[in-house]
Amino acid sequence: MRTMKRLALPALVLALGLANGGCMLIPEIKDRIVELAVGGSTAVEFVSVGTINTFNETSTVDILDGFNLAQILSDAGVDVASVTHIKISGVDYRVTVPDPNASREIVDGTITTNRNGSGPLPLISGFSAAAGAASDWQPAPLDPNGAAVADLNAMLQSILDALKNGTSPPANLTTITFHIGGQSVPTLVPTNFTWQMKVKITITGTVTVSVPT
């Protein structure tokens, strides 16, 4: 009997603790509508070749050729109807085939975009990069004006809207003409390298997740 009295207090404390934290040990499975963020990207390849060494190149691409939004959403388990935002998060570049001249550099580079008569709008400016060796993806400096990014955001929204409607956006809304300008040094040696530009995209969408809590 005395033993039981000695145990009464700690047992009571423990019981109160357990009662107070009942949910802690008996988790409920609750549905949460979680807004997740997923990433995607689309890459465009450019071949820079010539003897003048002042860049003045244009390249026209349909962004949908390398960007499958439906697949990105499917891989992430996000229903297209649940997508809440889609925007540009940045631009990367890399040299895939280096110039024969190991000291090749691009200086004062610019890239503009023109979509359905919207441009040219500055996307990248003040761009300098080594092109004499293959490189991993590196960030490119976005033009502070932001006009090209805003235009590309509008394009992404039109792609999303079309996907939600089960259609494809008109090609003129997804076709972009990139113009590349700048200098290639050393100037007395012909330029010949291949590089890629990757437009990074950030997407949010809601999913219902069962969470034990």
Next chain:
Amino acid sequence: MRRPVAAFLLALAALAYGALPAAAQLIENLGALTAENAKKYLEPLPEALSGTMNSAIFTTGNVPVTGINFSIGIKVMGVSLGGQSRVYTPTDPPGFTSVPPVQQAPTVIGTTQAVAQGGQGGATVYYPGGFDVDEFAFAAPQVSIGSVLGTRAVVRWYSQSFGAHDLITKVHYFGVGGQHSISQYFTQLPFDLALGAFYQELKLSDKLIDSKTYHVDLTGSKSYSILQPYAAVGFDSMDMDVEYEDATSPGTNIAVHFDRTTHLHMTAGVQAKLAFVLVHAEANLAAINGLAVGLSFGY
């Protein structure tokens, strides 16, 4: 909202099934984060795992010197995440320069809303929402068998494979350790005393989450009829690695290492033995304070 009836079955089901959809979405949420931000997003997880996995392993200081003793059962450990960080300040990803106001983003246990951070040049980065979790529970089947020279072995194990197309392809949980009687060397002690050590590893999809914990404690207990109060003091040590695919560079994996952390672990509990049934309840002061209960069958 669904509330199963049986607590133990629910806890086990939560580990095996309920947590998996969340873990699957966790992969997607991580994919958009840099390694540095993924570490901040997951910051509450190692301590939650440490506080639960390292509890309810040894519930007595009584280890017979010889003879056969055996038990099999399930342990359920829970912690409150109230004191853990629910937000973090993201580090700008490479090439992205945030412009004021700089936002705070939810951690894995934080609010479910994603957060948009504006950047220079009109760029935007979204940081994923959390899962709005207040408590974290972990269940573990446990077997103990002894005794040889006052030593018993303890094993925890759970493994489940899923389809190749499932985002979580495998759950692997394993723990092994033992408890050695100290009382046998000090026969005048008024209570039973044993030294225990336990190693555990938890892996999701081989590399998504790979955590390893070590637990060492000194457990004292004394029997009063069917009741046996016990107390323990020791420490837990844990490290965790996370690896996931970079969503913006498919085929490229990002690895995140959480440095090993060590925490004092103190336990107070009561065990009751009714014929072949053992039940116990305990409170733990550890990486995160929590409670644990267990139900075992044996002799």
